[in-house]
Amino acid sequence: MILNIVWFILIAILFTGFFVLEGFDYGVGILTPFLGRTDEQRRLIINTIGPFWDANEVWLITAGGAMFAAFPHWYATLFSGFYIALFLLLVALIVRAVAFEFRSKINNPRWRTTWDWLLFVGSVLPPFLWGVAIANFIRGVPIDSHMNYVGTFWSLITPFSIMGGLSLLLLSTLSGALYISLRTVGEMQARARETARGIGALTSLVMFLFALICFYNTDLFSKTGIDPGGVPVLAAMTLLSVPFFIYAKRDGWAFLMTSLTIVFSSITVFLHMFPRVMISSLNPSWSLTIYNAASGPYSLRVMTIITVIVLPFVLAYQAWTYWVFRHRLRPGGHLDY
Amino acid sequence: MLNVLLARWQFGITTVYHFLFVPLTIGLAVLIALMETIYVRTGDETYKRMTKFWGKMFLVNFALGVATGIMQEFQFGMNWSAYSRFVGDVFGPPLAIEALAAFFLESTFVAVWLFGWDRLSKRVHLLAIWLTAAGVSISALWILTANAFMQEPRGYVIHNGRAEMSNFWSLLGNPQLWVEFPHVWFGALSTGAFFITGVSAWYLLKRRHLKEFTRSFQIGIVVALASSVLTIVLGHSQAQHLMKSQPMKMAASEALWNTSPEHAPWSVFALIDEEHHRNTLNVEIPYLLSILAYNHTYGKVEGINQLQKQYERTYGPGNYIPNVWVTYWSFRVMVLAGILMLLLALYGVYLVLKNQLSQHPAFLRAMIGAIFLPPIAHSTGWIMTEMGRQPWVVMGLQKTVDGVSSTVTTPMIWTTLLGFGILYLVLGIVDVYLFVRIIRQGPDFEEDPSEMDAKLPHPAT
Numbered sequence: 001m002i003l004n005i006v007w008f009i010l011i012a013i014l015f016t017g018f019f020v021l022e023g024f025d026y027g028v029g030i031l032t033p034f035l036g037r038t039d040e041q042r043r044l045i046i047n048t049i050g051p052f053w054d055a056n057e058v059w060l061i062t063a064g065g066a067m068f069a070a071f072p073h074w075y076a077t078l079f080s081g082f083y084i085a086l087f088l089l090l091v092a093l094i095v096r097a098v099a100f101e102f103r104s105k106i107n108n109p110r111w112r113t114t115w116d117w118l119l120f121v122g123s124v125l126p127p128f129l130w131g132v133a134i135a136n137f138i139r140g141v142p143i144d145s146h147m148n149y150v151g152t153f154w155s156l157i158t159p160f161s162i163m164g165g166l167s168l169l170l171l172s173t174l175s176g177a178l179y180i181s182l183r184t185v186g187e188m189q190a191r192a193r194e195t196a197r198g199i200g201a202l203t204s205l206v207m208f209l210f211a212l213i214c215f216y217n218t219d220l221f222s223k224t225g226i227d228p229g230g231v232p233v234l235a236a237m238t239l240l241s242v243p244f245f246i247y248a249k250r251d252g253w254a255f256l257m258t259s260l261t262i263v264f265s266s267i268t269v270f271l272h273m274f275p276r277v278m279i280s281s282l283n284p285s286w287s288l289t290i291y292n293a294a295s296g297p298y299s300l301r302v303m304t305i306i307t308v309i310v311l312p313f314v315l316a317y318q319a320w321t322y323w324v325f326r327h328r329l330r331p332g333g334h335l336d337y
Numbered sequence: 338m339l340n341v342l343l344a345r346w347q348f349g350i351t352t353v354y355h356f357l358f359v360p361l362t363i364g365l366a367v368l369i370a371l372m373e374t375i376y377v378r379t380g381d382e383t384y385k386r387m388t389k390f391w392g393k394m395f396l397v398n399f400a401l402g403v404a405t406g407i408m409q410e411f412q413f414g415m416n417w418s419a420y421s422r423f424v425g426d427v428f429g430p431p432l433a434i435e436a437l438a439a440f441f442l443e444s445t446f447v448a449v450w451l452f453g454w455d456r457l458s459k460r461v462h463l464l465a466i467w468l469t470a471a472g473v474s475i476s477a478l479w480i481l482t483a484n485a486f487m488q489e490p491r492g493y494v495i496h497n498g499r500a501e502m503s504n505f506w507s508l509l510g511n512p513q514l515w516v517e518f519p520h521v522w523f524g525a526l527s528t529g530a531f532f533i534t535g536v537s538a539w540y541l542l543k544r545r546h547l548k549e550f551t552r553s554f555q556i557g558i559v560v561a562l563a564s565s566v567l568t569i570v571l572g573h574s575q576a577q578h579l580m581k582s583q584p585m586k587m588a589a590s591e592a593l594w595n596t597s598p599e600h601a602p603w604s605v606f607a608l609i610d611e612e613h614h615r616n617t618l619n620v621e622i623p624y625l626l627s628i629l630a631y632n633h634t635y636g637k638v639e640g641i642n643q644l645q646k647q648y649e650r651t652y653g654p655g656n657y658i659p660n661v662w663v664t665y666w667s668f669r670v671m672v673l674a675g676i677l678m679l680l681l682a683l684y685g686v687y688l689v690l691k692n693q694l695s696q697h698p699a700f701l702r703a704m705i706g707a708i709f710l711p712p713i714a715h716s717t718g719w720i721m722t723e724m725g726r727q728p729w730v731v732m733g734l735q736k737t738v739d740g741v742s743s744t745v746t747t748p749m750i751w752t753t754l755l756g757f758g759i760l761y762l763v764l765g766i767v768d769v770y771l772f773v774r775i776i777r778q779g780p781d782f783e784e785d786p787s788e789m790d791a792k793l794p795h796p797a798t
Contacts, residue, residue: 072425079414101400
């Protein structure tokens, strides 16, 4: 039974890692057409995430795989239930992945602009859709007694879930702007800082509003009381500190605080769901939990052993790549994408 | 029933499409790693230029393989949620391990390789491409572990109305896996090899960059020969295993309606009448089926009608016969493609040894066409394997009709089927366009200005 909790935590970690890493990654994709005025500037921006985006995306793929393996019912209910939303997500991810590789292969302005805009679309949709999905996770969705989602695509779209989508979208964009300021110099860095300053306040406002309407849309507060506990407060504090660090031109701190905001927000969501993984809005007892949605103890044990062996290597070599490619990119340097 | 049909079409289209890129990725990764190894050991810049040129093709292909692979993981949940619930306990872990142990490895180190030319020592850079090659190969191993379970369930118990893993080692030691994986892996290697020889042949015909592409051709053709031989030998052992594990698939792939005589002939060409369970025409080679099945000139092979009766006794009434026409012909196309590959590679090695390549432009042109043989063999091989297993999604445990998502509506499946279909078609066209362009443009060392930014100083390569 303890392994059910372990796998819930592992999946939470994988999703949190995905939101942090792909967060800035998507932000960079979103900002590319706006911050990059010339082709070279756009290439420069894209190259800041060049060595990382693919591995960052694997965090999501691994989270999906872990869901399938540890909680098959969660995987089945979620992906068959959020069918059209997932379709849009997959199209975005496919288009985005090829945009990186295709854009620089032909030196033609129209070709490159096309791929830059496809990169933009492929970067906007995922954080927005995941935000919508998270909002639906915490509010609960119509799930029947057979663990099947019985709503439609449109029942996922509510003002509440759209606020959730906008929150994650803005948070990702902010993270991306700060990341660009960390990886570039001069004019580009200044422009990225300015953007971060511009959307920083808006992000705080939207996140705050979203937290407020959580009060009316979820059992988050009825579960924890008016005092939401330490983690959400930390999320709020780190988010509020971001504008100060941007103002003080401490890009590294601002980026760290934005990342921590994502981490704490993500933990808040998972803590709220625990021990449920899909909340049924029809009948609380029809919710999927880490117990009724899980694989057998043998499977969980096998996967735990393999994860314990493999994961340290994965984390080590990913950290190593961030170290190898830590230098700032300057105009006039060699660009691969 | 329409939903099942549409979901199957979607799975078939996306999987075969995904599997156009995967074998080429595996094959090219290994061959590029070989070229870079020669470069690091000899310091010969020719091999570095070769590595970079083939690397460019590799990356375009890798991107499409990754992009379409994401879809593969998620559609089990989207269209096949009942299947996912039933086998998630056994089928999910190999997928999760694939992501953890292979996807991270390949996607991290392919980027290290691409962006690391100027930042890493030669040896670390070489290690990056070998780790990429290992990653894509490990990936294939785990996905085939999952597939082997669908063909021949092992290491599970039925508990709480679903399949639960009971023995990880017998899941991993599934005999089906160990005939399937080597066959697929060497097939993938031959895909890369035929691609490299085919493209090199084009340059040799055009008499451009003779040094780089003569060497590429030489490496490619040797690997093409070795991998074709091994693929065929391993395919043979896979077919023999099929006799024991999935006799119905074997019978369907032979259009063998009734159990054969003691000396079974092999059908080369048959006009199949599925409705009446007979072949209106059947051209056969005596003894060959017995030889293929048992390595002897004698030995009966069970027929479809007899197996159907046997399955009815075991599983209850129902139709247990797969689409015979598809299974029969996809098997024959695969075998034909494999034989052509072997013959072309054999002749190619002969010409290289005789140093007569340039005197045989017709052969070089044939090698350009031969680029398409491995993908044809892979696609038809998959179609045979998966169609031949029908009506089961997991052999003997769950029927395909029972695996589909019950809450997904027909218009929803149409949306994704058309959506992915159109997207994949467009990406396929762009991919081919880019490949042709990269080939026409030639390698970087031609200093084609369109490859570099005119304003930017290019670092020394």
